[in-house]
Amino acid sequence: MLDSGDDVRAWSIPESTVLRLPVYQRILMNFQHRGLNTISSADLGRLSGENAASVRRDLSRLGSLGTRGTGYNVTTLIRQIDRVFATNEPHGVVLVGAGNLGRALVHSKNFFGHGAELLFVFDADPLLIGTELGGVTVLAEELIQAQVTSASVQLAVLTVPVAAAQSVAERLVAAGVRYILNFAPTTLHVGTEVTVRYVDLSIELQALSFYERDDAARHSGPSIGTAGITNSARSRKSRTHRSSAKPR
Amino acid sequence: MLDSGDDVRAWSIPESTVLRLPVYQRILMNFQHRGLNTISSADLGRLSGENAASVRRDLSRLGSLGTRGTGYNVTTLIRQIDRVFATNEPHGVVLVGAGNLGRALVHSKNFFGHGAELLFVFDADPLLIGTELGGVTVLAEELIQAQVTSASVQLAVLTVPVAAAQSVAERLVAAGVRYILNFAPTTLHVGTEVTVRYVDLSIELQALSFYERDDAARHSGPSIGTAGITNSARSRKSRTHRSSAKPR
DNA sequence: TAGATTGTTAATCGATTAACAATC
DNA sequence: TAGATTGTTAATCGATTAACAATC
Numbered sequence: 001m002l003d004s005g006d007d008v009r010a011w012s013i014p015e016s017t018v019l020r021l022p023v024y025q026r027i028l029m030n031f032q033h034r035g036l037n038t039i040s041s042a043d044l045g046r047l048s049g050e051n052a053a054s055v056r057r058d059l060s061r062l063g064s065l066g067t068r069g070t071g072y073n074v075t076t077l078i079r080q081i082d083r084v085f086a087t088n089e090p091h092g093v094v095l096v097g098a099g100n101l102g103r104a105l106v107h108s109k110n111f112f113g114h115g116a117e118l119l120f121v122f123d124a125d126p127l128l129i130g131t132e133l134g135g136v137t138v139l140a141e142e143l144i145q146a147q148v149t150s151a152s153v154q155l156a157v158l159t160v161p162v163a164a165a166q167s168v169a170e171r172l173v174a175a176g177v178r179y180i181l182n183f184a185p186t187t188l189h190v191g192t193e194v195t196v197r198y199v200d201l202s203i204e205l206q207a208l209s210f211y212e213r214d215d216a217a218r219h220s221g222p223s224i225g226t227a228g229i230t231n232s233a234r235s236r237k238s239r240t241h242r243s244s245a246k247p248r
Numbered sequence: 249m250l251d252s253g254d255d256v257r258a259w260s261i262p263e264s265t266v267l268r269l270p271v272y273q274r275i276l277m278n279f280q281h282r283g284l285n286t287i288s289s290a291d292l293g294r295l296s297g298e299n300a301a302s303v304r305r306d307l308s309r310l311g312s313l314g315t316r317g318t319g320y321n322v323t324t325l326i327r328q329i330d331r332v333f334a335t336n337e338p339h340g341v342v343l344v345g346a347g348n349l350g351r352a353l354v355h356s357k358n359f360f361g362h363g364a365e366l367l368f369v370f371d372a373d374p375l376l377i378g379t380e381l382g383g384v385t386v387l388a389e390e391l392i393q394a395q396v397t398s399a400s401v402q403l404a405v406l407t408v409p410v411a412a413a414q415s416v417a418e419r420l421v422a423a424g425v426r427y428i429l430n431f432a433p434t435t436l437h438v439g440t441e442v443t444v445r446y447v448d449l450s451i452e453l454q455a456l457s458f459y460e461r462d463d464a465a466r467h468s469g470p471s472i473g474t475a476g477i478t479n480s481a482r483s484r485k486s487r488t489h490r491s492s493a494k495p496r
Numbered sequence: 497t498a499g500a501t502t503g504t505t506a507a508t509c510g511a512t513t514a515a516c517a518a519t520c
Numbered sequence: 521t522a523g524a525t526t527g528t529t530a531a532t533c534g535a536t537t538a539a540c541a542a543t544c
Binding site: 013015018019022023026047048049084085086089091093099100101103104105107108110111112113114115116154155157178179180181185186187195197199200201202203204205206207208209210211212213214215 | 261263266267270271274295296297332333334337339341347348349351352353355356358359360361362363364402403405426427428429433434435443445447448449450451452453454455456457458459460461462463
Binding site: 014054068 | 514
């Protein structure tokens with residue numbers, strides 16, 4: 001039952017759009033649950049905190065999915081976003097680091113799913129090895145090479161201490177991993193064939209603190225020009241960049 | 249012992265720079281530990297994964313801190329970045345949500361610190377109320393209004409389930425909070441006087457999965473133009489946006 | 497002086513958004 | 521037809537980076 005939209009190019013979607021699509025998806029699921037059939041770019045914008053024009057531009061990357069005068073069909077949109085993220089085509093993920101953060105991610109309802117399936121968990125701590133996490137048994141990090149290679153896992157989540165991050169990353173890459181979501185607050189030096197995405201939680205708080213401090217430095221004079229803004233605005237940029245994304 | 253640089257304007261630093269400064273700071277601390285006195289923009293670039301010109305442009309926002317022909321003095325740079333982030337001028341932070349993620353953040357060596365001091369932890373779960381976390385006792389969420397107001401806390405970290413996020417945010421705002429770091433995967437609707445920073449961990453994994461999928465769709469043909477890149481590149485953008493940042 | 501490296505200019509690139517013709 | 525809403529154009533804004541004069 002695949003329609004002819006099968007050849008709609010999913011690639012060359014800008015990163016900013018890639019980061020917003022999951023947000024729209026959540027709102028769409030919510031609409032679906034409530035039995036609503038259509039949604040306008042204005043609604044999606046209001047609920048996601050984005051500009052309606054941005055929403056339309058984002059969605060237009062997936063094809064011409066809306067109906068002028070009516071809006072977007074909720075189910076169609078969900079299906080198309082699922083297609084872009086290959087939600088129905090599960091791919092294995094390995095987690096290294098079964099500490100607080102690793103466990104928090106595994107127990108989070110939202111982290112895995114969306115097609116991502118947790119296949120292995122590794123840790124260096126003998127006390128954690130052999131325990132169960134997310135449906136799998138925590139293995140010693142020495143087993144990364146053997147296990148990850150034989151299962152052909154491409155994607156890894158790194159929640160190890162800074163001191164271990166580089167060497168674990170090298171092990172993962174040697175075992176065939178090509179995409180790393182790195183939570184350790186350190187730069188990983190890996191080959192250009194590997195895409196690393198950095199999430200540094202402490203930077204997030206520092207950035208917010210900066211703005212607190214910065215606003216205070218403005219002497220809390222009457223804030224200039226808040227005219228017409230009714231909503232808390234903020235976008236959803238995020239940190240990334242793919243090794244291969246800078247070819248020149 | 250404040251030098252005349254006191255009037256160097258720390259404000260109007262672009263967000264992209266604000267997000268990179270803590271990365272530089274980490275590298276600088278490392279240099280300091282190793283007894284190195286100076287660092288060049290080329291070194292900082294290599295170690296942070298950024299372009300050397302970007303590094304220089306970022307640092308030039310803090311003033312003219314380098315010495316042509318020599319580089320930057322490590323200690324000076326650390327001190328200046330500390331000044332921008334007001335690291336020595338501690339400010340209180342409240343955490344709501346003592347679940348897995350909240351505990352992971354509190355136990356993380358890197359999350360608090362940098363001037364951020366955990367003053368209160370709140371949770372709705374009676375089993376958690378009264379337990380200790382990060383040096384404070386977990387309190388019932390009903391106490392937010394009284395405690396946060398009297399302590400004049402401006403900054404909150406939200407690690408509650410989606411279902412609770414909006415109402416907790418409203419409570420926090422009513423109690424005087426003006427900056428929220430929101431880990432709940434939902435848009436918060438708060439007044440324009442409140443700055444919300446979103447960290448959505450599941451989107452990070454979905455984005456990386458998208459690229460895995462996307463690269464695969466390219467049929468693994470010989471990747472075009474990796475000429476000259478020797479390093480894993482990627483930047484450190486992040487999701488934010490301040491309510492007041494869109495005055496027009 | 498010669499070599500190294502900054503600080504900044506100018507070019508480029510990408511992301512956002514107002515506006516509006518197309519069209520349901 | 522009249523009203524609503526998309527898809528896209530074009531303007532704008534901000535971020536990145538090569539290049540180089542300034543200068544230690």
